[in-house]
Amino acid sequence: MAKSKADKTVKQTNRWTFAMNIGFFAGLFWGAVKIIEHYFHFTSLVPGFLVEPFFKRSFLLTWEGYLVGWAFFILFSMAATLLYTALFAKAVGPWVGVGFGMGVWALIFLLIGPVTGMMNWIAYLDWNTILTEACLFMLWGLFIGYSIAFELNDESVREPFPQETNKPQPE
Secondary structure, eight states, X not given: OOOOHHHHOOOOOOHHHHHHHHHHHHHHHHHHHHHHHHHTTSOSSOTTGGGTTTSOHHHHXXXXXXXXXXXXXXXXXXXXXXXXXXXXXXXXXXXXXXXXXXXXXXXXXXXXXXXXXXXXXGGGSOHHHHHHHHHHHHHHHHHHHHHHHHHHSOGGGGSSSOSSOSSOOOO
């Protein structure tokens, strides 16, 4: 049975809309992980540490402050995903995303955070906080990078089966 030309067309994903969706869900999920890691005292940074220059710490320790921090982490993730899409949309594999997450962590923890008052200098943070936050940003970057790479690159050539069928072929 021959397929018509309309059946063979592939719908193109709008990269910017897709990036905004990935950023939203990255912020939603990894922001929740940030709240959980603070609840279990894996880190000394409050979940809203990104907005600490604008709000009092006493407010950020309330449930409303947690929600403000979570919402800002979602917005931050959406902006970071747009930046990732602009710079690395054609990168394949997970390693560029891991590097992106570690780069964002380094930028925040080594430069922007201490200068703006988001946190103390890294020399004054405990090891649990440093490692927990580094791992969180690494996984956050992996999520963003691999999601963008999987959708915006032709990964179907790496599939083990031909595109016409989803059944394994005998050798």
